[in-house]
Amino acid sequence: VALVCGDSVRLMDGGGRCSGRVEVLHRGQWGTVCDDDWDMRDAAVVCRELGCGEAVDVLGNSHFGPGSGPIWMDDVDCSGSESTLKNCTSAGWGKHDCNQTKNAGVICSGKITEFSLFFYDNTLGVRLVGGPRCSGRVEVLHENTWATVCFEDFDQQDAEVVCRELGCGPSMELLGAAAFGRGEGQVWTEELQCRGNESQINLCPKSSTLTHDCSHDNDVGLLCADMVRLVNSSRPCTGRVEILHQGQWGTVCDDDWDMRDAAVVCRELGCGEAVDVMGKAHFGPGSGPIWMNKVACSGSESTLKNCGSIKHDCSHDSDVGLVCSVRLVDGGSRCAGRVEVLHRGQWGTVCVFGMSTIAAVVVCRELGCGEILRPIWMSHVDCSGTESTVKHCGYLGWGKHSCLHYYDAELICSGMLKSVCIFNQSIFY
Known part of the structure; x- marks a missing residue:
């Protein structure tokens, strides 16, 4: 025997069931929700109720288009722990002071629970590799294998969906020529054809009729805005x-x-x-x-x-x-610059003698900046390479040194994309 129960909330016109205009079922009729005071706690209840993972963003002003019919809820105030949106307090059913140009919307992360009764292609995953949290080489997970994506097969609409699925801000820039390094393994043989409003790439149409060969030299990179x-x-x-x-x-x-x-x-x-x-x-x-x-x-x-x-x-x-705790300064990028340490409320530099490349690896990792792009020679900083922060590495002691600022340590991590100059790095303690 099988049983399918209807939801009392749904997301409409968002390109998939996990993003869109919020609509709630009351007295047998679907109606909208006003965006007054609509926030992430309210969105979290909706996403959880739909089995759509975490709330990524909330949108007002009828971002997904105006609805029709009644406006059922206004001034929604969820604690975030409710099992259904109907259990949240509001101004009262049908009580509102807004119109359909103020409909609330939600974007969920799109994770489908094991009890979900909705089925669609959820075999695709996506990640950004080789850069800070919201930037890197685009890789898709298909049939348990990660593959890179060719620059020619990826456009701005695809980028918007990837950034949204990863909980980042809007797409800022597409980068070709393996800007975040050459990937390994296979290059994906399908092409995304996203409209740009989907909540995740597995909701995008795909084409497998690619007519060109692509190597890892053309792996696409993506810069998303931080939230x-x-x-x-x-x-x-x-x-x-x-x-x-x-x-x-x-x-x-x-x-x-x-x-x-x-x-x-x-x-x-x-x-x-x-x-x-x-x-x-x-x-x-x-x-x-x-x-x-x-x-x-x-x-x-x-x-x-x-x-x-x-x-x-x-x-x-x-x-x-x-x-x-960590920063790189005067390098034209947060992933390149002069190494400085904050100690007792004052920033200071790191001497260039004796600090190993392993120490540089620790710094780049701590900053979320990928691998080092330029070897460095730095003074008396001794890391094993497993540390989560460079301040856990051995050193001579605070303020103990025998060098001038001319020898301040310099470092460039792979998170730096455009500048070809060599800059200094800073650390905050």
Whole structure:
């Protein structure tokens, strides 16, 4: 015997069942949800109810087109733990002060649970290799084998879907000529034909009628925008926290902001460990919306958007900032620059004598910057190569050295794509 039960919520016009305009079934009729106060906790309930994994983003202003019929819910306020959207508080069934131009939308990660009663091609996975979290060589998983993708077979619409599926921001740039290094194994023999609004690549049409040969010299690379950034500081990996939501950058309130929240941001940006958090607009007040308040991360989340938060009651005078442990400065890229260490509140450099290539590997890995592109000669830093951060390596001691700034250590990691110059590197402790 088989049983199929209907859902009381669905996502429409998003290119698949795990993204689209939110619609809820009430009294036998489908209706929409107003985007007033619609946030990631509300989206998390919808994604979980549909067996669609984690919430990746929420969208308003009828991003997926206006619905029709009644507007059933407004001012939705979920705790995030509800089993169904209907259990969340709202203004009341059919009570609202908006129209169909303000429909709420959701993008879920698309992970299908083992109990899902919806079947489609879910054999494809995707990853970005050789760069920071939201950039790298595009590889697809097909029949348990990872394969690279030819630059000629990948376009902007495909890129948008890959970035969305990986929980990153919009696609910024496509790169050919194996910009993130040549892959190994096979080159994928199919071609994605995404429309650009799908939540994951296994929902995209595909063509297997490729007429050209492609080698790993033409492996495609992709740069996606991060969903979080640190701004208003002269140094990378330090600054005011801003998050991208509904296509607009906004700030985070400092209420209850702590080192666990900061750890998630530093890791998401490939900036090592969190060192300090600053409130009261230490890096200057932001502008625009305040997207998050009383953020409550466990510290293990892959992105700040997956942390719990509430609606704010603060101003930009309370914008939060942070300092992460590792940075590369004056190199034209966050993956190249002069090595500096923060100790007792002051940045200092690393001497170029005696630090091995193994130590450089540790630095690049800590920053999420791939492999080293240029060997270095650095002073008295002794890593085994297994350390998660260069500050765990052996060294002479803080402030003990016999060199001048002319010998500051330099390093370039593979995360750097465009500059061909050789720059210095910095570390924060």
